Amino acid sequence: MISFWEVARRAETGPMMKESDFDMRISMTAMELAKEYEIKYDPSVYVSSDNTMADDVWRAGIELLLKCGVYNVSNKRVITFEEHEVKEALKHVVSEFEIGKGKDRIKIQARGVEDSKKSTIFSGPFGVETSLDVFVPLNQAFIQEPLVDVLFHGGHIQSICGVNTIRANSAFEVIAARVYAELMNQALILGGRPFMPIVWGVAAGVSSLNELGADSFMPKNPEDIFRAVMFLPELKLDDVLLSKTAHFMNYGYPLYAGTTPVIGGYAGDANTAAIVAVAEQIATFLVFGAVVNHIGPQHMRYRSQTNPASLWMNSVMGQAVARNSKLITTTSVTTAGRPGSMQMHLEAAAMAICSVVSGRNLLGPRPAQPLYPNHHNPLHARLFAEVAHAAIKLKREDANEIVAQLVATYKDTLDFDKSPKGKTFEQSYDVRTLKPTEENLSLYKEAKSKLIDLGLELA
Amino acid sequence: MHMSKEEILKELREGVLNYDEERVKKAAMRALEEGIDPFLAIKEGLTPAINEIGKKFERMEIFLPQLTIAAKAMEAGVAILEPALDKSQGEKVKLGKVVIGTVQGDIHSIGKNIVATMLRAAGFEVIDLGVDVAVDKFLEAAERAKADIIAASALMSFTKVMQRDLVEYLKSVGARDKYKLMVGGGPVNEEWAREIGADGYAEDAIKAVKVAKELLGLK
Ligand code: B12
Numbered sequence: 001m002i003s004f005w006e007v008a009r010r011a012e013t014g015p016m017m018k019e020s021d022f023d024m025r026i027s028m029t030a031m032e033l034a035k036e037y038e039i040k041y042d043p044s045v046y047v048s049s050d051n052t053m054a055d056d057v058w059r060a061g062i063e064l065l066l067k068c069g070v071y072n073v074s075n076k077r078v079i080t081f082e083e084h085e086v087k088e089a090l091k092h093v094v095s096e097f098e099i100g101k102g103k104d105r106i107k108i109q110a111r112g113v114e115d116s117k118k119s120t121i122f123s124g125p126f127g128v129e130t131s132l133d134v135f136v137p138l139n140q141a142f143i144q145e146p147l148v149d150v151l152f153h154g155g156h157i158q159s160i161c162g163v164n165t166i167r168a169n170s171a172f173e174v175i176a177a178r179v180y181a182e183l184m185n186q187a188l189i190l191g192g193r194p195f196m197p198i199v200w201g202v203a204a205g206v207s208s209l210n211e212l213g214a215d216s217f218m219p220k221n222p223e224d225i226f227r228a229v230m231f232l233p234e235l236k237l238d239d240v241l242l243s244k245t246a247h248f249m250n251y252g253y254p255l256y257a258g259t260t261p262v263i264g265g266y267a268g269d270a271n272t273a274a275i276v277a278v279a280e281q282i283a284t285f286l287v288f289g290a291v292v293n294h295i296g297p298q299h300m301r302y303r304s305q306t307n308p309a310s311l312w313m314n315s316v317m318g319q320a321v322a323r324n325s326k327l328i329t330t331t332s333v334t335t336a337g338r339p340g341s342m343q344m345h346l347e348a349a350a351m352a353i354c355s356v357v358s359g360r361n362l363l364g365p366r367p368a369q370p371l372y373p374n375h376h377n378p379l380h381a382r383l384f385a386e387v388a389h390a391a392i393k394l395k396r397e398d399a400n401e402i403v404a405q406l407v408a409t410y411k412d413t414l415d416f417d418k419s420p421k422g423k424t425f426e427q428s429y430d431v432r433t434l435k436p437t438e439e440n441l442s443l444y445k446e447a448k449s450k451l452i453d454l455g456l457e458l459a
Numbered sequence: 460m461h462m463s464k465e466e467i468l469k470e471l472r473e474g475v476l477n478y479d480e481e482r483v484k485k486a487a488m489r490a491l492e493e494g495i496d497p498f499l500a501i502k503e504g505l506t507p508a509i510n511e512i513g514k515k516f517e518r519m520e521i522f523l524p525q526l527t528i529a530a531k532a533m534e535a536g537v538a539i540l541e542p543a544l545d546k547s548q549g550e551k552v553k554l555g556k557v558v559i560g561t562v563q564g565d566i567h568s569i570g571k572n573i574v575a576t577m578l579r580a581a582g583f584e585v586i587d588l589g590v591d592v593a594v595d596k597f598l599e600a601a602e603r604a605k606a607d608i609i610a611a612s613a614l615m616s617f618t619k620v621m622q623r624d625l626v627e628y629l630k631s632v633g634a635r636d637k638y639k640l641m642v643g644g645g646p647v648n649e650e651w652a653r654e655i656g657a658d659g660y661a662e663d664a665i666k667a668v669k670v671a672k673e674l675l676g677l678k
Contacts (some may be wrong), residue, residue, distance in 0.1 A: 164620075168564025232566070238566075265569050
């Protein structure tokens with residue numbers, strides 16, 4: 001299979017073009033391919049059952065990747081791939097991967113459409129500003145959720161030592177990243193899962209500097225920690241990303257790679273975005289040799305991932321990849337409803353069901369627009385995981401019906417100014433005992449019984 | 460063959476609506492040949508078409524690629540008609556100059572690109588500085604272009620503080636009053652804009668055009 005060193009070499013020597021021309025090349029090629037393969041978005045469908053369309057989207061995705069390549073925005077060069085390289089690489093896909101130690105060692109697998117294998121659950125307080133006083137309890141509460149298999153990003157330290165907002169590339173990023181490593185260790189030990197696998201992400205600030213700032217104090221062995229590398233949508237990367245990848249490879253970390261194709265952006269409508277997403281899914285594997293390949297079905301207008309177009313796109317591209325490859329994949333779930341709201345439970349359930357029957361593993365859920373520091377709630381992860389495990393019994397048609405009913409409950413309140421504001425971790429949990437409040441627990445139970453009424457077999 | 464004014468205006472409109480840059484260029488040249496007032500050609504041919512495109516975009520009937528192509532077609536038409544405008548008309552057509560960029564530390568570009576595209580389509584001249592733009596680069600570009608508006612995008616709660624830095628920098632070097640300052644991006648809202656002392660805020664690209672016009676006293 002093509003090596004990362006070879007990809008990095010092509011990033012130095014590939015043909016040059018303007019970034020805006022590359023963006024438009026992606027758009028135009030995806031539109032041509034959608035026409036050629038007659039791939040149309042049907043807004044009345046949330047979970048597709050169309051195998052032919054899935055296979056066509058797969059072929060179109062490969063064609064798009066071969067025609068367009070991957071763009072390095074740092075030096076304006078295109079990394080191109082040959083058809084035989086893609087075919088050959090797909091034969092070397094890792095379809096099963098073990099990670100973690102002792103009782104927390106897990107096996108992550110490639111999943112098929114309507115597969116009875118359980119989906120691996122990645123979850124954590126990622127993307128949300130986390131204050132130092134709550135950092136350990138919040139992460140510990142996630143770690144103590146037995147259905148969370150892999151902890152994903154421990155939250156974001158934004159203020160430290162009297163600095164209210166850590167600026168990118170400032171010294172405080174590195175200081176905070178070092179503190180993050182310390183606190184993550186504590187949370188894992190206190191949570192009783194010291195060797196739980198993790199995806200180690202942005203700790204503080206936003207530059208890549210901080211990610212490397214804590215390397216020598218990260219818990220355990222590199223082989224138990226995924227490092228995250230994300231394309232820029234659509235099909236773009238930069239020198240920093242390539243450098244980080246080289247560093248992670250040099251130190252033996254497995255990679256969790258992904259991207260967030262944006263429906264309505266250069267990826268176009270849901271049909272063309274599905275094609276682009278397939279190309280990206282293959283490209284993250286080709287470029288990074290990633291073990292886990294992730295897609296966040298983002299939407300330009302909603303800025304969250306549970307809207308009808310994102311659901312459809314996720315189901316179609318997911319089935320395309322699951323039917324035609326052995327890639328281990330995840331879908332991320334960002335919701336418009338915020339933590340501690342019924343809407344967040346139901347949105348997360350809709351995307352979990354859609355993804356599981358479409359052959360994917362799961363990451364999330366998290367609020368697309370957190371409003372406060374510590375705006376997270378591990379009970380959402382619990383129900384999300386339970387729903388995911390119940391969904392392995394569903395056929396796609398049944399999944400579509402359940403998802404349709406779920407979407408009906410929240411489709412009119414997807415805009416951020418209408419979606420529920422929710423509650424912080426401190427308002428939803430006793431931060432000392434790490435028990436959810438009565439109110440939080442009864443919301444969880446109420447959501448669960450709604451889902452049971454819709455036909456899910458939840459215990 | 461002779462073409463009537465109505466036919467040419469229709470061609471301009473249809474060219475934009477059909478994303479056909481060549482058709483717009485041809486119609487614009489034809490307008491000049493037939494002695495049609497270039498101001499009218501822009502105002503009644505191109506502008507209504509791009510407004511319609513903007514509405515379609517807002518309704519999610521079309522997406523960023525179509526918007527970009529239509530805006531490019533419109534610009535190509537304006538580029539042909541503009542030299543023929545007399546001075547007072549020229550001032551009315553070019554609404555103003557905007558320097559736009561995403562703040563330092565932040566590489567999110569999609570929202571900023573859409574705002575830039577919509578501003579261009581509306582008739583602003585836009586200088587796009589890209590992403591990760593330091594405060595002094597905003598000012599340098601604004602000085603060089605003699606801009607009217609500086610527009611700063613920030614997509615993360617941890618980078619929106621750079622919008623405040625931008626205000627502080629402009630004040631420190633005595634340039635704050637020379638430009639109108641507009642801010643936007645996911646974590647930004649009216650309240651934040653007021654707090655840091657920006658002149659305008661808009662939650663999306665369509666409203667950004669409206670706000671930019673208001674800032675320059677255009678209706
Ligand atoms: C795509 C994306 C990325 C892409 C960006 C690629 C690119 N070329 O832009 C990539 C993968 C690179 C990326 C990286 C990161 N991202 Co990001 N990203 C997003 C995502 C999914 C969508 C953003 C987007 O394009 N939206 C669509 C556009 C159309 O909307 P918009 O930008 O808001 O723009 C509209 C308006 O805001 C307004 N507007 C915008 N700018 C301006 C300017 C002016 C003057 C005006 C008037 C109006 C205006 O008009 C626009 C059009 O209507 C958001 C999620 C979200 N909910 O938005 C996260 C998000 C912004 N990212 C986030 C994070 C944390 C990161 C990373 C730190 C993560 C990481 N693991 O590396 C890095 C940071 C890198 C860096 N240094 O900047 C967080 C920020 C959280 C926070 N606390 O604020 C978000 C909110 C996701 C989340 N919920 O956690 N990201």
